[in-house]
Amino acid sequence: MNAHATDKVAPVSRYLWVLAALLALLALTAGTALLKLGAFNTPLNLGISVAKTALVMSIFMHSTEGRRLTFMVSLLGFIWLAILIGFALTDFTTRALVPAPW
C-alpha cells in the first residue's frame, strides 16, 4: 500500500517522448541557425529554448503538478531575470555612451 497515492507516477513512455521532442528541438535550433534568417535567427533560437525549458520544467521537474504556490515560485527566477535584462536594456538602448574625458 502506498501512503502517497496522490503522487501519481507518469509512464516511462512520456519521459522518452519528451526526450525525443527535446532532441528534435535541438536539431531544429541547430539547423535553423545555419539558415540566413537575418534578425529572426536569435528570436527563433530563444523561442526554441523557451519551449525546451517549458518541457523540462513541466514534465521532468513536475513544476505544474504540485501546489500552485510552488508553480508560481518556479517562475520567479525568470521574472526577476526579465526585469533585470529589461531595465538594463532600456538604459543601454536609449542613451548614448559618453566616453570619459580623461
Add this chain to the structure above:
Amino acid sequence: MNVLSQNVALAASAPMVSEQYDDARQQREAATLGMWVFLATEILFFGVLFASYTILRVLYPQGFAVASRHTDMLFGTIETGVLLSSSCLIALAVRAVKLDQHRVAVWLLSATAMLGVTFLVMHGFEYYKEYTEHLIPGIDFKQPAPRAHAVELFFCLYYCITGFHSLHVTIGVIVIVVLAVRVKNATFGSQRYTYPELTALYWHLVDIVWIFVYPLLYLVGRSG
C-alpha cells in the same frame, strides 16, 4: 520494548516528519518549495552573466557574431544532447525510486553521472582547442584588430558562463554519485524520496541553463 522495535522498524521505511509539519506530504512540499527558491537564486546567479551578455551583444552585434563562430558548434550541439538525455535519465531515476525499483534507479543515476562526466570531458577538449587558437583573454589572446575587443569581451563571458556552468555540473555529478550510493543502500523508496527529487530538480536547472547558453554562445552568426 516491542513498541520501541516497531518504531525503529517504521522509522527505517517511513519518512521522518519533523515536528513543525502535520505530515510527510507537507514536509515534502515545504522542501520542494525551498528548492525552487534556491533555484530562483541560481537563475539570478547566471542571470547577471546573461544580462552582461545581452548588453554587450547589443553594443557589439558584429563582434559577437565573429566571436561565436570561433566556438565549436558540433561539440556544443552534442553537449546539449548529452545534458538533455541526462535530464531524462534522472527523471526516470526518481520515478524508479518512487516505485521502489532500487536497482533500476542506481543504474539510471550512474548513467546520469556518466553523461555529466562526458559533458565535462568534452568541454575540456573545447577549452584546449580555444587555448591552441589563442582565445584566452588576458593570458594568450591574439585576434585580428577590427573586432578583437568585442571578441575578447565575448570570450571573457564565454569562460565565465561555461566555467560556472561546468562547476555546477561537477557539483551535480558528485551529488548524484552520493545519491546513487544511498539508493543502493535502500535509504530511499516509495515512502521517502524528497532528497532524490530535489537532486533531480538541481540537475534539471543545470540543464535549463545550458539550454540557453547553447544558442547564445554557439549559434550566433552561423548563417553569416
